Amino acid sequence: xxxxxxxxxxxxxxxxxxxxxxxxxxxxxxxxxxxxxxxxxxxxxxxxxxxxxxxxxxxxxxxxxxxxxxxxxxxxxxxxxxxxxxxxxxxxxxxxxxxxxxxxxxxxxxxxxxxxxxxxxxxxxxxxxxxxxxxxxxxxxxxxxxxxxxxxxxxxxxxxxxxxxxxxx
Numbered sequence: 001x002x003x004x005x006x007x008x009x010x011x012x013x014x015x016x017x018x019x020x021x022x023x024x025x026x027x028x029x030x031x032x033x034x035x036x037x038x039x040x041x042x043x044x045x046x047x048x049x050x051x052x053x054x055x056x057x058x059x060x061x062x063x064x065x066x067x068x069x070x071x072x073x074x075x076x077x078x079x080x081x082x083x084x085x086x087x088x089x090x091x092x093x094x095x096x097x098x099x100x101x102x103x104x105x106x107x108x109x110x111x112x113x114x115x116x117x118x119x120x121x122x123x124x125x126x127x128x129x130x131x132x133x134x135x136x137x138x139x140x141x142x143x144x145x146x147x148x149x150x151x152x153x154x155x156x157x158x159x160x161x162x163x164x165x166x167x168x169x
Contacts (some may be wrong), residue, residue: 004150010079011112023072023112027056032078036060036073045070045079054078065138069110076109077102111113111146112145115139120147124158 015021018029026164027034032054037150040059044066048055049163056074059066079086081102130148134141152158 002153003105003107004153007076007080008150009110011076011109014075014079015113021116023068026105027078030054030075030078032056032057032075036067036086045074047074047081049082049085056084065140068114069140069143072110072113073106075113076106080109082103089151098135107126107143108150109147111143112150115143115147117151120144121151121156124148 007025010023014026014030018026020026024034034056036058038060040057040061043063044059046057049055056071056078058070058074062070084102086110119137120133123136128136130141134144135138137144
């Protein structure tokens with residue numbers, strides 16, 4: 001099983017287990033405390049494990065769409081990189097840093113958790129471009145690009161979409 005297949009299976013497992021794609025609801029069901037905090041400047045979010053308790057901190061100044069994306073991203077760290085959450089935790093200044101393996105993996109997790117296969121495929125077949133798909137699904141073009149990449153890897157005949165690694169910095 002490839003790393004991407006494992007990440008997809010983790011996201012799919014949570015969706016199936018809790019019957020939702022809402023990262024806030026999934027975090028609650030998993031016993032992760034989500035804290036909206038206004039003390040962040042540029043920091044969008046952070047994942048930490050403190051005394052075996054798991055926390056997702058989200059900048060309270062983010063719009064709802066970005067807060068959902070940040071929560072899903074931090075949930076990805078919980079599911080894929082929990083050990084890194086100990087100590088100083090994982091801090092997010094930029095969500096789309098594709099140069100870091102753990103950030104890339106959390107972004108793939110976010111795309112899989114928040115973007116349904118069937119809707120994404122249908123929009124592609126109807127001729128929507130990545131920007132239109134992102135708008136329609138209330139997401140981000142970079143997550144759409146990652147989702148399409150995974151659909152291509154699974155054998156669907158779509159053209160991969162470039163993503164911007166410094167978006168949302």
